[in-house]
Amino acid sequence: MQKKVIIIGAGGHAKVIADIVVNSNDQLVGFLDDNLDKQDMVIFDNKKVLGTINQDIINKYNDCYFIIGIGDNEIRKKIANQYPNLKYYTAIHPNAVIGNEVEIDAGTTIMAGVVINPGARIGKHCIVNTSASLDHDNNLEDYVHISPGAHLAGTVIIKEGTWICTGVTIINNITINSWNIIAAGATIIKDINDTNCTFINTINSIKKQK
Ligand SMILES: CC(C)(COP(=O)(O)OP(=O)(O)OC[C@H]1O[C@@H](n2cnc3c(N)ncnc32)[C@H](O)[C@@H]1OP(=O)(O)O)[C@@H](O)C(=O)NCCC(=O)NCCS
Known part of the structure; x- marks a missing residue:
């Protein structure tokens, strides 16, 4: 209807x-x-x-x-x-690809070109912005924003209110605590336990020669 x-x-x-x-x-x-x-x-x-x-x-x-x-x-x-008692609309662009067994709570927006793989859970009033991808078993708590072109590998947990800026890459099995900002282009390879912080992380040097 x-x-x-x-x-x-x-x-x-x-x-x-x-x-x-x-x-x-x-x-x-x-x-x-x-x-x-x-x-x-x-x-x-x-x-x-x-x-x-x-x-x-x-x-x-x-x-x-x-x-x-x-x-x-x-x-x-x-x-x-x-306004906790409103009927909240969930906006899912018809050109988003949502896998089976994905749960998306009320008030959340999923934009065009997004891919969400099976087993992911997305809380209330989140934004998964244009062409972002969430791999299997991700868990986004309420009020999270995943900005355009950010890519989260499997089993990533983002706690309440954290903003993942555009172009961020997060490797698998990472947990990021609540109300943080992960700056555009950052690559996250370790859990973030702090809250209410901005993380700027530019990988621009060779740490270890193969
Ligand atoms: C993280 C962010 C929000 C920080 O904004 P801010 O707190 O206003 O930070 P500032 O612009 O004052 O920058 C502080 C310092 O960090 C640096 N910096 C900011 N963002 C950076 C980034 N993404 N990568 C590397 N360095 C960055 C600045 O160059 C500045 O360095 P300096 O002190 O040496 O001059 C912003 O830079 C950002 O990444 N925005 C992305 C927005 C986005 O994804 N929008 C999508 C909406 S749909």
Whole structure:
């Protein structure tokens, strides 16, 4: 059955989610955004910002599904905690390849070109961005963002709220703790136990000659 969908947020990330909604043959209703300059603005597919994010407008559209289309992991968590009882939409681009026995929780977005192999588990309000890949048995906790072109080998665990930036490579059997940032292009070969840190890791020297 076709779902009616409202996107919370009206920036670039929200636009990509809107495109997924339309490509999934669901019905894009509009956007909510607290930026007063964006009210009534057309964002995508002739659909507008319908209002700020508030309980009254959510009650008005109580036949709709909602998805938080904001890239910042902490903001997604804050909004999800503020509105825990919404019907959250899960946006999966039709050109994503999702293996068997993969679990994807409500409110998560899987973008075009993503490959997710069997046994992976993805929590609530995550983002798996364009052309990223998650190999078998990965486990992403809630509010994780895997940015475009990042590649995670098998059995990688990413704890809550961590942001894996674009082009990151993570070898198999690695665990990365919560609310970290792994900078663009990093290659992760050891577990990360710290939390709330940024890791910048450029491999640019030969450590050991074969
Ligand atoms: C990790 C990141 C968020 C850090 O941003 P920041 O905290 O603002 O860091 P700064 O830009 O102040 O950089 C701090 C230092 O780290 C270096 N640095 C930052 N990112 C780096 C990277 N990815 N690789 C290597 N060095 C990096 C900077 O050159 C700077 O070095 P300096 O002090 O010698 O000048 C950012 O650099 C990054 O990698 N962004 C990727 C964004 C992305 O993937 N977006 C996709 C959205 S869908």
